[in-house]
Amino acid sequence: MADLSTNFLGIKSPNPFWLASAPPTDKAYNVERAFEAGWGGVVWKTLGEAGPPVVNVNGPRYGAIWGPDRRLLGLNNIELITDRDLEINLREITEVKKRWPDRAMIVSIMVPCEEQSWKAILPRVEDTGADGIELNFGCPHGMSERGMGAAVGQVPEYIRMVAEWCKQYSKLPVIVKLTPNITDIRYPARAAKAGGADAVSLINTISSIVSVDLDNFAPMPTIDGKGSHGGYCGPAVKPIALNMVAEIARDPETRGLPISGIGGVSTWRDAAEFIALGCGTVQVCTAAMTYGFKIVQEMAQGLSDWMDEKGYATIADFQSRAVPNVTDWQYLNLNYVTKAKIDQDLCIKCGRCHIACEDTSHQAITSTVDGVRYFEVMEDECVGCNLCVNVCPIDDCITMVRMTDGADPRTGKPIDPDYANWTTHPNNPMARQAAE
Amino acid sequence: MTMAETTGVKAKRLSDAEYADNFSDIHPLLTAHEALVEADRCYFCYDAPCMTACPTSIDIPMFIRKIQAGNPVGSAKTIFEQNILGGMCARVCPTETLCEEACVRETAEGKPVKIGQLQRYATDTYMSRELPHPFKRAAATGKKVAVVGAGPAGLSCAHRLAMHGHDVVIYEARPKPGGLNEYGIASYKATNNFAQREIEWLMQIGGIELKLGQRLGTDISVESLAESHDAVFIGIGLSSAYTLNIPGSDLPGVEAAIDFIARLRQAEDKSTLPVGQDVVVIGGGMTAVDAAVQSKLLGARTVSLVYRRSREQMPASRYEQELAAAHGVHLVFNAKPVRISGANAVESVEFEYTRQDGANLVGTGETVEIPANQVLAAIGQWMEAEVGELELDGTTLARTPENRSPMPYPNVWVGGDCAHGGEDLTVVAVEDGKIAAENIHKTLMA
Numbered sequence: 085m086a087d088l089s090t091n092f093l094g095i096k097s098p099n100p101f102w103l104a105s106a107p108p109t110d111k112a113y114n115v116e117r118a119f120e121a122g123w124g125g126v127v128w129k130t131l132g133e134a135g136p137p138v139v140n141v142n143g144p145r146y147g148a149i150w151g152p153d154r155r156l157l158g159l160n161n162i163e164l165i166t167d168r169d170l171e172i173n174l175r176e177i178t179e180v181k182k183r184w185p186d187r188a189m190i191v192s193i194m195v196p197c198e199e200q201s202w203k204a205i206l207p208r209v210e211d212t213g214a215d216g217i218e219l220n221f222g223c224p225h226g227m228s229e230r231g232m233g234a235a236v237g238q239v240p241e242y243i244r245m246v247a248e249w250c251k252q253y254s255k256l257p258v259i260v261k262l263t264p265n266i267t268d269i270r271y272p273a274r275a276a277k278a279g280g281a282d283a284v285s286l287i288n289t290i291s292s293i294v295s296v297d298l299d300n301f302a303p304m305p306t307i308d309g310k311g312s313h314g315g316y317c318g319p320a321v322k323p324i325a326l327n328m329v330a331e332i333a334r335d336p337e338t339r340g341l342p343i344s345g346i347g348g349v350s351t352w353r354d355a356a357e358f359i360a361l362g363c364g365t366v367q368v369c370t371a372a373m374t375y376g377f378k379i380v381q382e383m384a385q386g387l388s389d390w391m392d393e394k395g396y397a398t399i400a401d402f403q404s405r406a407v408p409n410v411t412d413w414q415y416l417n418l419n420y421v422t423k424a425k426i427d428q429d430l431c432i433k434c435g436r437c438h439i440a441c442e443d444t445s446h447q448a449i450t451s452t453v454d455g456v457r458y459f460e461v462m463e464d465e466c467v468g469c470n471l472c473v474n475v476c477p478i479d480d481c482i483t484m485v486r487m488t489d490g491a492d493p494r495t496g497k498p499i500d501p502d503y504a505n506w507t508t509h510p511n512n513p514m515a516r517q518a519a520e
Numbered sequence: 521m522t523m524a525e526t527t528g529v530k531a532k533r534l535s536d537a538e539y540a541d542n543f544s545d546i547h548p549l550l551t552a553h554e555a556l557v558e559a560d561r562c563y564f565c566y567d568a569p570c571m572t573a574c575p576t577s578i579d580i581p582m583f584i585r586k587i588q589a590g591n592p593v594g595s596a597k598t599i600f601e602q603n604i605l606g607g608m609c610a611r612v613c614p615t616e617t618l619c620e621e622a623c624v625r626e627t628a629e630g631k632p633v634k635i636g637q638l639q640r641y642a643t644d645t646y647m648s649r650e651l652p653h654p655f656k657r658a659a660a661t662g663k664k665v666a667v668v669g670a671g672p673a674g675l676s677c678a679h680r681l682a683m684h685g686h687d688v689v690i691y692e693a694r695p696k697p698g699g700l701n702e703y704g705i706a707s708y709k710a711t712n713n714f715a716q717r718e719i720e721w722l723m724q725i726g727g728i729e730l731k732l733g734q735r736l737g738t739d740i741s742v743e744s745l746a747e748s749h750d751a752v753f754i755g756i757g758l759s760s761a762y763t764l765n766i767p768g769s770d771l772p773g774v775e776a777a778i779d780f781i782a783r784l785r786q787a788e789d790k791s792t793l794p795v796g797q798d799v800v801v802i803g804g805g806m807t808a809v810d811a812a813v814q815s816k817l818l819g820a821r822t823v824s825l826v827y828r829r830s831r832e833q834m835p836a837s838r839y840e841q842e843l844a845a846a847h848g849v850h851l852v853f854n855a856k857p858v859r860i861s862g863a864n865a866v867e868s869v870e871f872e873y874t875r876q877d878g879a880n881l882v883g884t885g886e887t888v889e890i891p892a893n894q895v896l897a898a899i900g901q902w903m904e905a906e907v908g909e910l911e912l913d914g915t916t917l918a919r920t921p922e923n924r925s926p927m928p929y930p931n932v933w934v935g936g937d938c939a940h941g942g943e944d945l946t947v948v949a950v951e952d953g954k955i956a957a958e959n960i961h962k963t964l965m966a
Contacts, residue, residue: 152560432624435566451567477563478628 086391087398088384090124092364093257093282093342095215097124097188099384100355100399104346104367105129105192105218105261108377110166112176116183121377122384125188127285127367130165130220131173133195133205138164138227144305147294147314156374158320160294162305162312164226165194170208177212188365189213190259194220194232197242199249206254216256219246219281221272222263222288224315234288237263240275247279259344262286262328264321269328270335277341284332285344285367287325289315318370322348326361330410333362350379352386359399360406414507419500421492422468422484424448424461430481433457437472437482445471464493529773529865529894531794533819539790542817546708547611547637555641559588561633565624570635573622575947576603576954580619584638596646597654599639603954604679605672607647607718608701609947610640611709614806616839618947647717653724658685660727663964666691666749668736671699672946673755673936675722676953677960681753682727684961691734691745699757700937700946703782706810707790708817737906746929751960754910754917754925755936755953758901764802768860769897777801777811777898784814796894799823800869801849802857803898804834805944809841811896812849823849824890828856828874829881855888856881866895903938913940923956933960 088099102125103109103118110129118126132138140163147160166173181189191214195201209217221243223233236242243260250258260276262269264287276284291313295304303311325347332338345358350371358366371379396402426437426449438459441449448465449472452458461472473482491498506512534542550558562584570580579598586595599606613619615636623632646654663686667674670692678688696702701715723730734740736756745752761776763769773796787793795818801811804827812825825844827834831853834841845851855871862868868891872883902915911918911927917934918926919941925932935952937944942952 153557432627433565433569434563434624435568436563439566457567457569 086388086396088124088388088391090365090399092188092344093216093259095125095188095190095257096186097365098186099124099380099387100359100363100365101380101383102126102188102190102344102365102367103372104369105190105220106369106373107161107163108369108372111168111173112180115176115180118372118377118380119180119184119187122380123187123377124384125190125215125365127190127192127218128173128177128214130192130194130223131170131205131209132165133201134170134208137167137169140164140167141307143307147304148318149294149320156370157318158292158294158316159318159370159373160292160305160314160316161289162225162314165192165220165223170205174208174212177209177214181213181215188215190216190218192218192220192261194223194227197231197236197246202246202249203253206250206256210254210256214256216259216282217250217254218259218261218285219250220261220288221246222261222286224263224265224289224291225313234263234265234291237261237272237288238266240271243272243275244279247276247281251280257282259283259285261288261346263288264324264328264347265291269331270338273332273335273338273341277338283342283344283364284338285346286328286332287321287347289317290321290324292316317348318374319348319350319354322350322354326357329358329363330361330407333404333407334410349383352383352390355383355387356390356402357406359403361410362404362407364399364403415505417503417505418509419502419504421487421499423463423466423487424468424470424472424482425485426459426461426472426482427480428460430478431459432478432481433459434477435459436475436477440471440475445469466494527797527893529794529796532791533795534791536791538819543707543711543790545711546706547640549644550634550637550641555587555592555638558634558638559584561625562588563624569622569624570619570633573618574602575618575943575945575951576609577951578602578606578639580635580639583642584633584635587638587642592642592645593649593651595642599643600646600654603947603950604676604722605701605718605946605950606639607643608672608710608715609950610636610643611714612701612705613947614837614840614945617837647721653721655679655683655725657683657725657727660687661685661964663687663750664689664748665751665753665960665964666745667753667755668740668742668745669693669699669755669757669936669938670697670719670730670732671755671757671936671949672701673757673949673953673956674699674753675719676950677753677755677933677935677957678728678953679722679725680954680957681960682725684957686727686750686961686964688728689749690728690730691736691740692730692732693735693756693759695732697730697732699755700949703785704778704807705785705946706781706814707784708814741906742908742910742929742932746931750931750964752929752932753953753956753960754907754932754934754938755949756903756905757937757949758903758916758942760902760904761897762900762902764857764860764895764897764899766857766859768862768866771860771862771866772864773862773866773893774860774895774897777803777807777896778901780811780896781807781814784818790818793818795820796892797821798891799894799896800890800892801825801896801898802869803827803900804829804836805898805900806836806840808896808898809836809844809849811898812844813847815894815896816847816849820894822891824852824892825849826852826855826857826869826871826890828854830854830876852890856883858887860895861889866892868892869895901937905938910934916940916942922959923952924959931963 105127149158221237227233228235260281345363346367438449583595583598620632626632698715799815859870933956936949
């Protein structure tokens with residue numbers, strides 16, 4: 085049995101699955117249920133400063149997009165930070181941590197960008213016995229209009245400044261939660277590191293309008309005829325999150341900075357992918373909001389089964405293993421030639437590969453052979469793009485097969501076993517000349 | 521309360537509730553949720569096999585995608601463009617041997633997309649809303665076309681002709697239009713007077729006059745219609761059933777399955793219909809299955825469906841066979857009737873077992889006697905009609921690929937079951953009528 089336990093910034097948890105700061109972690113009742121179900125840790129829903137709490141809208145707070153059979157693919161929310169009294173939250177955090185000492189308890193915080201505000205709240209959080217804090221610099225809606233959340237996360241100088249305050253006024257490990265609503269995620273990550281943050285977590289939600297009500301011509305969710313952009317999350321955002329995680333993991337300036345991965349983690353496989361790109365833990369919200377807390381059991385058991393199968397005894401055994409393989413396009417091997425191959429025994433003859441290739445790609449798949457419906461790759465036309473694989477409804481029916489000898493029937497050029505990339509390609513005007 | 525033990529041929533074998541339940545819709549309309557879940561299963565195939573398998577070439581992936589995209593009305597329009605009787609075809613088509621057999625998910629999982637039920641969802645949605653008829657008539661051409669027979673072929677032909685701006689008169693022998701849709705389909709496939717409602721809806725196109733009680737040979741003739749109209753379409757179906765030519769086939773209790781089915785369809789109150797305690801249905805097509813299942817639903821104690829050839833050769837699909845079996849019909853294969861016995865009415869049918877000897881079906885000499893007080897013969901139908909000098913091909917009307925009668929009248933088209941090569945399928949008849957109408961239009965406007 086694989087050991088799923090993690091030690092992230094010295095914070096131990098029995099597995100890498102934490103619930104992200106969000107509605108599922110807003111109060112003791114939910115968090116206790118989560119721990120009972122098996123979650124390794126939680127990031128308590130973001131606390132604001134003392135005094136009257138924020139208020140939420142009383143209309144709909146979520147919008148969504150769905151795949152077939154109404155499977156939830158993307159969720160958008162306009163909920164703000166906790167709308168419960170600070171004192172109640174602090175008391176509950178203290179109690180829950182006491183009852184569940186083996187679980188990670190991180191507290192998310194968002195207060196105005198003033199030193200005094202942070203100085204005031206940090207000791208209060210520390211007093212709860214929590215294991216760490218997460219700075220919410222990511223929330224893209226509502227709070228950002230008040231100069232908090234993403235409004236801070238979009239300005240690297242602010243990130244650095246607040247991180248410094250937190251390190252100054254608290255002994256707790258500091259995780260900076262990054263917003264994806266920027267152009268280059270490396271800058272805020274570098275700022276967090278420069279400010280002394282112990283880790284970053286990402287991504288927070290993406291600014292979004294999920295749909296428009298065509299009867300009332302208003303964004304969804306609609307509150308009395310109006311809508312506002314929300315924060316987008318769920319399986320649909322995973323590719324964006326993975327890329328941003330990888331960018332930070334391989335950036336020479338932030339390499340080695342611990343990362344808690346967030347963004348559409350729905351199965352053990354998603355978690356394994358985030359960890360392979362360098363994450364020490366993952367945070368989950370939408371999957372729990374869709375299926376309930378029990379989902380963690382599939383995740384933990386699935387990860388464990390996969391690790392057993394692959395011979396990884398601990399999370400560290402495969403953590404960051406994919407990072408060295410993330411590279412720039414210019415370093416990809418241009419001598420690597422693949423051709424699509426259709427397994428005729430698995431093919432159900434839907435023809436989607438043909439029409440995708442015919443209409444939108446390289447006209448490399450037949451629709452009939454000798455007058456009979458038959459889908460076959462014409463290797464002299466196939467550029468190896470992989471579109472057919474992606475539109476095929478059957479697993480493994482179409483695979484990409486590497487050519488290792490002979491000549492590429494499309495170009496007529498012999499297969500070159502050596503690696504060669506764009507930087508030295510003759511068509512590249514910027515190609516570096518080999519030294520004389 | 522069941523009174524199935526009553527011997528002989530009797531009505532009121534079941535309680536009112538049992539009749540109502542037995543003759544309710546066999547495949548109730550999908551709910552919006554069910555339709556969306558099912559529509560999501562469609563892969564939107566290229567050059568879709570289902571579409572190729574549909575005799576009317578309905579763009580099935582497109583109509584399903586429209587359901588999926590929340591546009592069931594548009595979906596119905598896609599269906600009606602190819603098949604104006606798409607609502608009835610959704611109910612009666614043997615989809616398991618047509619579109620659904622060809623569905624790639626049948627290949628993938630042995631579970632095709634429920635195309636027939638989705639088609640019904642779309643067409644019923646359209647027809648249940650107070651929407652204008654989906655097609656508009658073209659400018660009047662001044663041409664007049666006679667359509668003989670208000671069955672699927674004739675209705676389809678008439679609608680397409682009217683759409684092209686021609687004036688159409690339909691001549692129908694029976695008191696109601698619809699042909700097989702009205703008289704020849706199992707009740708549970710077209711409940712709620714659907715055949716008549718569909719025809720009323722179809723007639724909204726305008727330009728179609730319906731004349732009932734007009735029988736070829738007595739009230740009208742091919743020759744006179746050909747003279748008084750610019751074109752004539754004959755779609756009179758196969759009105760007469762073949763009779764069993766064995767000793768005892770004239771005994772009371774023996775009748776044609778199509779007459780039994782027609783009576784059943786026309787009966788407002790099914791409890792008034794007499795049915796035998798023990799029923800034997802002879803034949804292997806859909807009519808045989810419809811008669812057998814409905815005998816059971818009327819309260820017969822035993823129903824045997826006896827087919828002279830093997831299960832594999834049975835024209836009724838495996839689905840239809842299983843439907844019959846599920847209703848308690850006893851399926852007997854490789855047995856041909858040799859004698860019907862009884863004192864004053866039928867009491868039993870004797871069958872001889874058969875085997876295939878090359879191309880020939882031969883008796884084995886071994887016999888079996890099945891008790892019966894009602895025998896329904898479903899061994900095929902023929903065209904009993906006065907068709908003047910129209911050329912025949914065997915026992916049906918000869919036709920060109922454009923569904924034109926080759927001789928001797930230059931302006932007569934034919935289609936549906938009465939035309940050579942007819943397949944005894946509503947959907948094929950609809951296509952015949954459509955092809956004929958397009959060809960008539962082309963010819964008249966040339």
